[in-house]
Amino acid sequence: MSGEGNTGEDEREVMAVVPQDAKAPDGGWGWVCVVGRFFIVALSAGLTSGFGIMYVEIINYFDTTRAETAWMSSLFGGMNCVGGLFGGAAIERYGCRATTVIGSILACAGFVISYFSPNIYLLCFAYGILVGSGFAFMYVSSSVVVLQYFDKRRGLAMSISSLGDGVGMLVLPPLTYLLIETYSWRGAFLVTAGITLNAAVFGLLFKPPPYLSKASQKRSARRSVLHSFKQLLQNKLFFVFAFGSFLLHVGYTVPLIHLIDLVILKGVEKSRSTLLMSVMGTASLVSIVIFGWISDLPNVSRIGLHSASIAVLGASVMAVPSLDTEVAFFVFAGIFGVFMGAWYMGQGVLVSQIVGVELTSIAFGVHSLHTGSGMFLSSILAGWLFDITGSYVLPFYISGCLYLCASLVTLIVLIARRRVTDHSHNHPATRDSPSQM
Template identity: 25%
Template sequence: MAFRLMIQIWQQQAQINMDSPVKAQRGREAVSPAAAPDGGYAWFILLSCFLVFGLTFGVIKAFGVFYFEIQQYFETTATGTSWITSIAVGTLHVVAPVANVLSARYNHRSVVVAGGLLCSVGVVFGAFARNLIELYLTVGFLNGLGYAMTWTPTVTMLGLYFEKRRPMANALASTGECILTFVLTPLFQLLINSYSWRGALLILGGLQLNLCVCGMLLRPLQATRDVNCEVKAEEEDLSLELLPKDNSEQSNPSCPETEELKISRVSDHVTIRACFEDPEEIPNTTMKAQDSNNRTNKTELTTKILRYVDYTLITNARFMVYSMFGVFAALGFFAPALFLVPYARGKGIEEYQAAALMSISAAFDLFGRVFFGWVANLRLVETVQQLTVTVILLGSVLLLCPLASSFSELAAFSAVYGLVYGATVAIHITVLVEVVGVKRLGSALGFFMLIRSSGGLLGPPIAGFFIDQMSDYGTGFLMAGVALIVSALFLLLLHQMNRRGQGSTTKKHDMHTDKMGQSVRAEARELDMT
C-alpha cells in the first residue's frame, strides 16, 4: 500500500514538472503595472478620451435636436421619444462592467474598436426605422452598447496614464463633450433641414466610425520586471531541501503563479519525505497535501475573478454612498440637455436660435471643465467638497429655469447651466479615484456605472411624464433640479465618512507614537539605574 502511494506521488511530481513551463510562462505575463508617466504618449491617450467623450455624451446632448422632428414624424409623446436616449444611457451604464471585464480579458484597444463599430451600425440601422420600437433597439440599445464599450475602457486607460495631473487630465478629456456638442447641435439642425432626420442619422453613423480610430490610439503601459519568474521558480525548487523552514515559506509577491507552483512542490516534498520517515503517517500527510492544493486552487480562482471583477467593492461603504450620489445625479444630468431645445421651441423661439442655446451651454461647459479642473488640481480644498458645492448650484439653476421665456433669458440660463455643469462633470471621476484608489478604478467605474444606470435610464422618461401631464417642458427641469439637490446629500455623508476615517487614522498614529515614547523613556530609566 505504501509503495503504491509513493508511485502515485512520483507521478504527480512528474506531471507538475511537465506543467512548470506553462506556469513559468504565465508568471512572465503577470507583471505589475508601470507608474503613470503623466506625459509623453499619455497625451495621445488624452486625445483619444477627448474624442470619445465628444462622440458619446456629446452626441447624447446634441440629440435633442432630433426630438422635435421624431416626435412629429411618429406622432408620439415626449415620454415615448425620450426613451430613445434613455435606453442608450441606461445600456451604457449597465454594460460598463462587462466592458471592463472584456478589456481585462483581451485589451482596451480591441474593445473600443468593436464598440465604435456597434455605434455606427446602430445609428445607420436607426435611419431606416419604421416605428419607435426599432429606434429603441438601434439608436437606443445598439448605440448604447457601443458607447459602453468605448467610453469605459478609454476613461480607465486615462486614469492609468495620469497620476499627478489626473484631475486636469479628466477635465480636459471631458471637454470633448462640450466642444462636439457646440459643433454638432447646429450641424444636426442643418443636416435635418437638408436631408431630413433619416439622412442626418446616416451621416452621424459615419461620423461615429471615428471611435474606431480612438481605439487604435490606445496603447497599454509598458510594464517592467527585474527578475524572471521562471528562473526564480527553478532556484526555489532546488533550494527547498537546503533552506531553513522559515526561509522556504517566504513568498514572492511579484510572481503569484510561481508562488502557487512552489506551494504545490513543497507539499509533494513533505509527502515524499513522510513516506520514508514514517509510513504510518502517509494517509494523514497525503490528506494535508490535498487540502493545501485545494486551498491553492481556491486562491488562484479568487485571484482570477478579482482580476476581472472586483466584487469586494460592494462591501466598501464609501463607494456605495458615492454610487447612490450617482443614481440621483443621473436623474438630473441628462434630462435638461434633452428638453432644452423643445422647451425653447415651445416658447416660440425659432429653430436655429433654439439650437444655439445648446451651443452656448457647451461653450460655457468647456470653460467650466477646464477652469474647475485646474482648481481641483491645485488641491486648495477637498475634491468632494468642491463637487458638493457645484452639484447644489447646478440643482438650484435648474429650479430657476422655468422662469425664463425669452431668448435672452434662456441664453443666460444656458450659460450659467453650462458653467456649473462643467464644474461638476470635471471632477466626479477624480472623486471616484480618491474613494477606491487607482488600482481598482476599472472595476469601480464599471460598478459605479451599473448602479447609476437606474438614474440614467429613468431620468428622461420621468421628466417626460411630468411634461406630458403638465403640458409644460419646464416641469422636466424642476424634476432634474430636485434630484440633483438630493444627490448632494450623499456627498455630504461621504465627506463626513472621510473625516471619521482620517480621525481614526490620526488616533492610531498618536497611540503608536505614545507607545514608542513610553518604551524609549523606560529604556532611558533602565540605563539611569545601571
C-alpha cells in the same frame, strides 16, 4: 470647497490606493490617450445634447407622444448602465483597446440601423440599445486608460480630455440641425455613423501603461473579474458616491434633452434654440480648464468642489420653468454649462481615488450601472410627466430637486472621507490600507 490645513493632500493620500510597484508615468503615451478620450467624450456629450433636436423631429415624423419617443434616450441611458458594467468587465479581460473598438462598431451599427428604421420601435432598439451600449464601452475604456496613465496630474489629464464635453456640445448640436435640414433626420443618423466609427482609430492607440502591462501578467492568473468585484464590494464609500450619481442622473437628461422642446413651446425659434447647447458647450470648455486646475491645488477638496457644483446645477434647473425671455434661457445655458463642466471633470477622478487604480476599470463599470439606471428613468419620466401635465414645470422641478439630493449625498462622502483622514492621522500604520468606508 477648501478644507482646513492640508486636507487636499490627505484626501489623495487616503483615497488613492496604488500598489507599491505601480507608478503611473504621468505623461508620455498617456497624452495620446488623453486625445483619444477627448474625441470620445465630444461624441458622447454632443450626441446626447444634440438628441434634443432629433427628439422634436422624430415626434413630428412618427406622430408619437413625448413619452413614447423618450424611450429612445431612456434606453440609451439604460444601456449605459448595462453596457458600462460589461465594459468594465471587458477591460479587465481584454483591455481598453479592444473594448473601445468593439464599442465604436456597436454604436456605428446602431446609427446605420436607425437610418433604415420604419418605426419608433426599431429606433428604440437601434439608438437606445446598440448606440447606448457602444458609447458605454467607449466611455468607460477611454476614461480608465487615462486614469491608469496619470496620478499626480490626474485632474489635469481628465480636465483636458473632458474638454471634449464642451467641444461636443458646441459643435454637434448645430451640426445635427444642419444635417437634418440638409439630409433629414435619417441622413443625419447615417453621417453620424461614419463619424462614430473614427473612435475605433483612437481605440487602437489605447495601449496599457508599462507598469500595468507587467503587473497584470503577474496578477491575471490569480485575480478574476469576480475577485475584483468582491474587493470593490468592501468599499462602502464608493457605493455611497455611486448612489449620489444615480440620483443626479435621474434628473440629468431633463435640461439636456427637453430644454429645446421647452423653449420652442415658449416661442423661441428652432434655429435659435439649438444655440443654447452651443452656449452650454462654450461655458463648459472654459470651466473644465479652470476647475481642472483648481482641483489639483493642495488645499482644495475635490469632493467638496464636486458637491458644490451639483448644488448650483440643481438650483439653476429649478429656475428654468419661470424663465420667459430668450436672454434668460441663454443666461441659464451659460451657468449650467460652467458648473456642468466642473461636475463632469470630477467624476472619473473621484471614482479612481476612492477605489484605487487596480479597481478603476471594474469600478467604472459599476458606477455606470448607477448612472445609466438614472438616465434610463430620466427622459421617459420627463416625457410622461409632460404628457400628463401638459408642461415641463414639474419635470424641471423634480430634476432640480434630484440634483440637490445628489449634492447632499456627495457631502456625506466628504464627511466620511474626513473621518478616514482623521483615523489615518491617529493610526499611521493604516494609511496604506484601502479605505473600507
